[in-house]
Amino acid sequence: MTNFASPIWVLGQVQSRLQFQWPLPTWWFGLIAVVLAITIVTIVKSSHATILQKSTLLTCRLLAMVVLVVMLPGWSLLQEKTGKPKLIVLVDTSLSMEYPDKHSLKPLMPLAKWVFDPHEIDPILMLDEAQGDVIVDLVRMELSHAFLNGALSMSGPAIKDPQQRFPLMGALKGVEDEYDIHLYGVNDVVKPLTYRENGSVDVNADLTVVPRSAIGTGILEVLRRHRGQSMAGIVLLTDGRVNRGASLKQAGEVARQASVPLIIPQVFGRSDAKDFELVQPNAPISVFVDEPAVFEIDVLRHGNLESELQIPFQVSDGELDYVIHAEFQPGKRETQLSMKYVSSEPGPKTLQVEHLSENGDSWGHPAYSYFAKRSHEFQFEVKDDAVNVLLIEESPRFEYRALEDLFQRATNKAGRKKFAVSSVLGSVAPQLAQENPNVYSVIPKDKDWLFGFDVIVIGDVSPQLLNLELQEMLVEYVVQRGGGLAMLAGEQYLPLSYEGEPLEQLLPAGVERFQVVEQSARPASFVLSKLGRRSKVMSLEESVDENIDIWSQLNGPYWYLKTPALKTGVRVLTFAESEEADQVPMITQQFAGAGRVVFHGFDSSWRWQRQGSSGDAFSHYWTQMMRFLAGASVGDGKAGIEISVQSRQVEFGEDNRIYVRYLDPQQAPPEDNVVVQLTKNRLQSQIVRLSRDGIQQGVFTGTIGGLQLGKYVIEFVNPLQGSTKPKSVNFYVSTGDPEAEYLEADEDGLRQLATSTGGKFYDLEDWGRVLEELPDGRQVVVQKISERRLWNNHWLIGLFLSLMSLEWWLRRRWYN
Structure with missing residues (x-):
């Protein structure tokens, strides 16, 4: 006996479907077909009846046979309670996800409420100030957080009950109505993600940010854990950097065979391995006519340090205009630009140092950079006074x-x-x-x-x-x-x-x-x-x-x-x-x-x-x-406080150096009591006291050692002395893995992965389409609510007998 079922409609979590059981061997279909064919031939070849009479007799016989076929299998109408298909969200928590990428601001405006509101940044104001497009630095992990949590803060205590769940508030808001959501984080292991008390998914609280990235193996592990279950798909938030375990191609092949599509929203941007920034300006805020003054600024490069490199910069003050180069030897991360300046005219001056883009040069971006500094203006006064x-x-x-x-x-x-x-x-x-x-x-x-x-x-x-x-x-x-x-x-x-x-x-x-x-x-x-x-x-x-x-x-x-x-x-x-x-x-x-x-x-x-x-x-x-x-103090003529570090990428076992600079040196504290807080992976914090850097009145430094693997955040503690609290600074400690050396996202690999599994890759500006285009998935029957036997009805038997009787009566009448 063979069981057949076909869903008719699904309303919420209740499914209605038809089911029948054929009680006879399959060859009986052939026997019935033969009998039906003989009947048709007999009726058609009858010479005593008209075409109308033959058609009427044939219709009665066919309808009777249809009723018989409906009754024999025992058709039933089932109503069943169904479970939601599972939707897996897999978040990459390896070290490369803590790296900031360059993004053009204008395409991100539809996502402003998710990406910028948690940081209290006004993108409209940024565009107005730049009078054009703006290039912003956005950390990949923060984009993953925005995709899941929207405008909810990334900070806050974790929930006490690890089983408690909250609805997603980002691009997948409302997804719980149709899917059973399972959230995992993956670096070299796969672990479930938990929530914070503010309702946000904690994308890395239970996971140490490490330079090991096994995303392909993580996909295979998720497929193994949910084998035999109804999976609508896997939403993968990653930059595609894999340095161990199964490749993305291998994982995609297994997902394709399991009919599990991968949906991959973009959480990265343009990352240049030759990235750099200008830090630690050191210059007088006043100079004297006809006397040389030296203006210095450090150039810090990121990414691959193995090559010898020259970066051109243009120096100008409106009249003076020349080019100098920051030169890096292999293995060298930091160098210094030193510019000697002499003015014959008194008054306020501005000396600008700006990266010079050459033909075919992939450095920088023509738009204004809001976070990473690729140019600097020294503002100072040229004095003629004795x-x-x-x-x-x-x-x-x-x-x-x-x-x-x-x-x-x-x-x-x-x-x-x-x-x-x-x-x-x-x-x-x-x-x-x-x-x-x-x-x-x-x-x-x-x-x-x-x-x-x-x-x-x-x-x-x-x-x-x-x-x-x-x-x-x-x-x-x-x-x-x-x-x-x-x-x-x-x-x-x-x-x-x-x-x-x-x-x-x-x-x-x-x-x-x-x-x-x-x-x-x-x-x-x-x-x-x-x-x-x-x-x-x-x-x-x-x-x-x-x-x-x-x-x-x-x-x-x-x-x-x-x-x-x-x-x-x-x-x-x-x-x-x-x-x-x-x-x-x-x-x-x-x-x-x-x-x-x-x-x-x-x-x-x-x-x-x-x-x-x-x-x-x-x-x-x-x-x-x-x-x-006389007060030709070190600074750049501005107010406020800046924090910087010697290196944003530190190899395990090396020390790093923290700098706090008062832009107005006279606002610096009289004693060496500048304090910053060093936090590892948003969990472990310690206080670091800095001391004044030599004869630079507004610069305080301190060396930190014994650094473990992970992400570190430096926040200013005191003394502010009326200044606005400066922006925190991040740096990362790694083992020198390829992930830390080569941080460019693998966009091509991720697009191929999504296509090969029947899924889709979504650009940042298309986040809003992810929810509406999610695969439906297969409904899973949890409980049978009712069963109605359609074959066991008096009206079907009566219809069958009526059709057979009508045929017999008409035959008797027309053929006699």
Whole structure:
């Protein structure tokens, strides 16, 4: 006995279908057909009946046979409760899914509510500001989140009950009405995904982001788990990067044989293995007419580091226009662009550094980049004003005379003085002080007068000349006003006479720690520290090696001070080295509040006159030092805070370096107390304290080691000091797998996978069509509700007998 069924209609989760069971062997169909054929032939060949009569008799016989055929199989009408077909959602959670791609903003506007609303970004405003299209960086995993969860946040606590389910709110909103949804994440293993309390699918909470990607094997595992079940299809959210296990082609063949189509929405964009960004600008916010200033910015490249590379950049200020190249050797991730700039005209200036696209060059994009920086503008002021300097000395020693002479005679190319110098000389005759308005025998107790100077130079001054009240004013001048202070040690008073005095807080060490060293035979020599070698204020030559040689050849001191320990935050620029003593700090620099202090532990820089390649290392050094102390601070003329890292892709076992930069250096905190939070995989957090980077007032750095595999997020904690909280920065730690080295999505492979399985690949702008074009799937019978036996009806028997009787009566009448 054979069972046959055919669905008639499906309403919700109730299915109605016809079923019959044929009780006789199949050859009986042939016997009935033969009998029916004989009957037709007999009726047709009858010579006594008309055509109408023959047709009527034939119709009755055929209808009777049809009724008989309907009754014999036992037709039934079944009503059954059905289950929904299963729809599998498989999310790639490997490391490459945490990589940002480039996307044109205009095609994404229909998806703005899902893609941009969670980040509180206004795409319309971005387009208006750019006056054209905008290229944005979107992380692949965040696009997967947007496809599933819409505008729901990616953060928030996980639900306590792992069995609890919420409806999807993204492109598949409402899919639960027709399908039984199963959510999985896959990297090198397949695990079910859970939900957050806000109702969003947690795309990577239970999975460690790893550089191992076995998407093909994941598809096979899902097919195995649901073997024998009704599967409408698999929605695959991936970039197609596979570096282990079964290939996408192998998985697609198995899915095709199982009649399971793969639906693949696009969650990636244009990714260039030669991607780069400009980070860590380092430049003055004020320069002086006819004096060279150096503007620096780091170039950080991503992707494959094995090749040698040159990236062209155009430098321009409206009049100046030239091209420089960032050069990368194999294995090198970071390099620096250094631009020397000289202006002959005062006023506000802008120096722009922009990537130069060449013919056939795949770098960058003609549209404005909103996230990754491919250009930078240095905004600064070119000044023609003389630096207002105050010299304070007890007596006119050699150091004082050389400095006063330099500041009075130094002029620029146009003949204008570089410095406006005033002097306080404790030993000067009062009559001489009255005759010269720029010379004083005592320090006026006038804060406005003192605060009017750009730089104050204190020599070997006695506490009687620099009393407590004046010392407090001087501390306030540095800490509050942001003034620059240079201190020149002396054999009589500074710093040994200031123990416990207010001025002591500006010294690099406690007064009791200073010790006098006197060279009897030969003077000590100067040795630049690591910081001094890369500091422009200590640069007497353009070449680093030549600069080191020049400093080692300068006339060293016979008398100097040494200290075994420095205060926190004090940086050494130059050491003194001799046969009698080890290296001791000679020139130190520190930030005190908004100002800066440079301490010289010797008093014989005047001996540098007529030395150096320029013939006057003394003049070169002190001119640069005065510019530095006068407030030519490192920055780019803007406000706010920026966070960056040395590398966004870190190989396992390597360290990474964090940078926090205050764009306005005077907003930087006085102490080394900048704090950031380092979070791994959105789960494990730790606090990292950063310290000031050398003589850069607004830059704080810190090295982090012991990094495990995964994604790290750096968020700024404090101190904001009225600034807007900066945007967080991500970086990734991998094992050097191919997935971390080659991050371009395999779009061609994914399109072929979808086509080969009878599914479809959807571009980003077509997300809205995914739900309406999902395969129907096969309904699964869960429970039989009712069965109505259509064959067991009196009217069918009556119809059969009536047809046979009518035929018999007509035959009797027409043939007799």
